[in-house]
Amino acid sequence: MTNSGALGGDAAARTVTDAVSEAVAALRPAADRDWSAVRAGRVEWDCLRTAEHVVSDLFAYATQLVTRAPEEYRPVEYVLDPPDIGAEGALEAVEAGGAMLALACRTAPRSARGFHPAPFRGAGREGFAAMGVAEVLLHTHDMAEGLGIAYRPSAELCGYVLARIFPHIRQGEDPWRTLLWATGRGTLPGEEPVTGWGWYNNPLVEAERLTLEGLTVPAAADLALGGDGGFDWVAGGPFEGTREGAGLVVAAYDKGAFRPQWGSYVLVRREDDRAVGSMGFHGPPDEEGRVEIGYDLAVAARGQGYATEALRALTAWALAQEAVGTVTARVDPGNAASRNVLERAGFLRTGHLVDDGGMLVLERRGEAA
CATH class of the missing domain: 1.20.120.450 (dinb family like domain)
Structure with a gap:
């Protein structure tokens, strides 16, 4: 980059x-x-x-x-x-x-x-x-x-x-x-001419106490290298999962495969503009309309319902998109706290209970799924 x-x-x-x-x-x-x-x-x-x-x-x-x-x-x-x-x-x-x-x-x-x-x-x-x-x-x-x-x-x-x-x-x-x-002003080897184009600002998803801010490529690059991504974090943040998710954003961008709305979102508390964690997708929906979600919360922000609130909001947003019929999540069977978050957000253990890696798979389906 x-x-x-x-x-x-x-x-x-x-x-x-x-x-x-x-x-x-x-x-x-x-x-x-x-x-x-x-x-x-x-x-x-x-x-x-x-x-x-x-x-x-x-x-x-x-x-x-x-x-x-x-x-x-x-x-x-x-x-x-x-x-x-x-x-x-x-x-x-x-x-x-x-x-x-x-x-x-x-x-x-x-x-x-x-x-x-x-x-x-x-x-x-x-x-x-x-x-x-x-x-x-x-x-x-x-x-x-x-x-x-x-x-x-x-x-x-x-x-x-x-x-x-x-x-x-x-x-x-x-x-x-x-x-x-x-922007339709030149050519690139191996690429078709561009006749219609647009740019992307990062998406936002509003929850009750949080704003989920789509992670931009510059912010993701900074987080992946150990920075704060331009956010003011609560104590202990950003957690390792947030940095890993940011690295996935950068890797997708370098391949030309990043889609902003299907990347990572930073969970920002509106009352003080402090970031408490991140949540996002592992990529765009597949051909069957399935998209996988994951999340990460700073230790200081746990136990206050932020993960459940954000998960409900982002899952509802995803299921409102035409390309999505099912949102899935994977959790360690021994991680009761994370499993409880998923279940409170409406995820159910249906279909495959455990994937090949021994992780429990839960899903939430849209009305048409």
Whole structure:
């Protein structure tokens, strides 16, 4: 993996300012030209309108994050004024938008979320940073292509965008080329051209006292290497099972096989934004509609019903997906506490009682299963 991406608000802010700085440096030599007369690469806009789009996105993302817009975009429009401000004015506006998004990322708390439709209806500070960086990188490419000037962003920025919001795609040896291919702007050997695309922010599943936050690739990489994944953990966390699950996320990502909604989720206590454990799937559903779930709780958080609460919520979410008919779990027959958690969450000992490894298999079926 080229770059797992630094964690936290300050790191997210730096990615935005670095992306804007590189873009403006590449485009400024062409600022004496009439950008309204030049089409921006393959997009339908001219270069001035494309720059305005970048400005709009940067300011809009900052607004969504700062105001924690819950269900839709705030009713605010961001445009260049006057419309014929020219290339130099447009670049100044891009710099201003970048500064505003960076400030929002730096000052927003870790738990802050704002509405964004793609695809799980929300994003946090690192998600908005990655989306902002993607807009800057990709549309600077479009403008540079139209203007006939050279532009190639740093591999670190491209790796950050891919790891954070394109986790379903393998980076490969050249993350910039991969990002262009993933967004319909280039080709990759052995891969079909991309005609429709989208990015992924991490999913959330709400429980009574907990928020289950889908583990991003950068956070998983940090956890697998012994870090905290950007979370404030209760005493004794993260436990070993959480780190193992994070390692599975990284391994799947490196193979191009990671699917964000079927990965690991960190269990975050809403009252104090502290992580108490993790829970997740061993991969996407199989052809029979079966998916396996596992969980891990820090010692200090045990005995308070968190595991049962989270298991009920994540299992219900899974069974609501069209591809899932049965959720299974394996437990050591001697682990009465874990078995009790499963049974309280509605799992039953049906079918195979014990697998080949001597583990007890329990399952919960959907209504149509």
